[in-house]
Amino acid sequence: MSEINLGIIGGGQLGSMLSIAAKKLNVKTIIFCDDINAPAQNFCNEFIFGKYDDSQKILEFVNKVDIITYEFENIPYETLNQINQKKRVLPKPSINRLIQHRLAEKDFVNKLNIRTTQYTSVKKKSDLDSLKDLLPGILKTTTLGYDGKGQYPIKDIKDIDKIDIDFSKEYILEKLVKLKKEISVIITRFSNNNYEIYEPIENTHEDQILKYSKIPAEVSNNLFNKSKDWAIRIAEELKYVGTLCVEFFIDRNENLYVNEIAPRVHNSGHLTINAYNISQFENHIRAVCSLEKIPLKKLSNAKMINLIGNQIEPYRKNLKLNDNEFFFDYLKKEIKDKRKMGHITTLYK
Ligand code: ADP
Ligand code: MG
Numbered sequence: 001m002s003e004i005n006l007g008i009i010g011g012g013q014l015g016s017m018l019s020i021a022a023k024k025l026n027v028k029t030i031i032f033c034d035d036i037n038a039p040a041q042n043f044c045n046e047f048i049f050g051k052y053d054d055s056q057k058i059l060e061f062v063n064k065v066d067i068i069t070y071e072f073e074n075i076p077y078e079t080l081n082q083i084n085q086k087k088r089v090l091p092k093p094s095i096n097r098l099i100q101h102r103l104a105e106k107d108f109v110n111k112l113n114i115r116t117t118q119y120t121s122v123k124k125k126s127d128l129d130s131l132k133d134l135l136p137g138i139l140k141t142t143t144l145g146y147d148g149k150g151q152y153p154i155k156d157i158k159d160i161d162k163i164d165i166d167f168s169k170e171y172i173l174e175k176l177v178k179l180k181k182e183i184s185v186i187i188t189r190f191s192n193n194n195y196e197i198y199e200p201i202e203n204t205h206e207d208q209i210l211k212y213s214k215i216p217a218e219v220s221n222n223l224f225n226k227s228k229d230w231a232i233r234i235a236e237e238l239k240y241v242g243t244l245c246v247e248f249f250i251d252r253n254e255n256l257y258v259n260e261i262a263p264r265v266h267n268s269g270h271l272t273i274n275a276y277n278i279s280q281f282e283n284h285i286r287a288v289c290s291l292e293k294i295p296l297k298k299l300s301n302a303k304m305i306n307l308i309g310n311q312i313e314p315y316r317k318n319l320k321l322n323d324n325e326f327f328f329d330y331l332k333k334e335i336k337d338k339r340k341m342g343h344i345t346t347l348y349k
Contacts, residue, residue, distance in 0.1 A: 011038025148208025
């Protein structure tokens with residue numbers, strides 16, 4: 001078979017890990033990113049720096065590749081759609097448009113009779129006055145949020161006057177779920193009823209940023225199966241091709257809710273690199289490039305710790321790892337507060 005040239009939009013750590021997985025499969029990666037310092041340029045075959053509205057640069061990128069995917073969801077729909085007229089974009093741009101909008105995403109999930117927290121659209125400040133039933137809650141921008149950015153916790157209606165919210169943007173108000181646990185399920189779908197699914201991963205956040213992930217998740221059999229079942233239904237309904245992650249909440253009464261969907265590989269799945277025969281990254285490449293689907297085999301239990309901000313420093317200086325520990329440095333040029341700099345996965349029995 002002739003060599004495949006895979007275009008990836010976005011050059012962060014997920015782009016790096018996709019590039020590493022692609023290399024193993026003899027797939028060449030060409031990354032397009034609007035960050036001149038994008039860490040994935042250390043791992044891909046070719047790097048193109050350009051803004052997402054620079055049609056000339058995008059054309060240059062599109063002409064070099066056979067197929068295109070992306071490592072983050074905040075790409076304008078128009079851009080993805082235009083690219084898709086020339087070369088196939090997977091997951092489909094319409095899926096990305098649905099999922100990048102928190103309201104559309106939750107409406108979609110509820111239509112499948114899958115539970116989310118209660119929520120409503122907020123377009124202006126006075127909308128909040130009648131929404132006491134959804135408090136305590138979190139006001140979130142409908143688009144462009146990640147790692148808790150663009151989110152305002154609201155305990156009481158009186159809080160609203162205290163926070164400075166830019167109402168030129170659209171918001172969703174979500175009722176706060178009394179969390180017992182958070183889990184995620186990663187699935188790679190190839191075609192109709194043809195997918196590989198990883199077991200649920202238990203996630204712990206600090207400051208709304210993922211800090212720890214582990215398998216097995218400590219959940220009942222019922223929730224173990226239900227979360228997988230919901231992830232499969234979501235992927236099938238979207239006719240998704242590639243790797244997708246569904247984030248879930250479990251409340252103190254053992255109710256399961258979908259929190260959000262990521263139309264891409266996911267931070268909680270970094271442990272699949274070491275804990276499975278095929279990682280979420282390799283499976284994504286296999287699915288979007290129409291390569292062989294190989295049955296998943298779990299090799300070990302695992303824990304992953306995100307290294308955020310200057311937590312990376314001791315590991316960079318004094319690296320002593322045991323055989324069951326795997327350190328990954330994203331090679332980001334600058335250490336920043338709340339920035340994901342690397343991770344460590346530990347395998348255990
Ligand atoms: P992001 O796009 O930043 O990942 P999320 O909606 O997943 O946004 O929110 C990040 C984290 O904040 C969640 O993983 C959870 O810990 C907390 N959180 C968000 N929304 C809620 C909610 N409605 N109830 C309880 N916790 C929430
Ligand atoms: Mg999230």
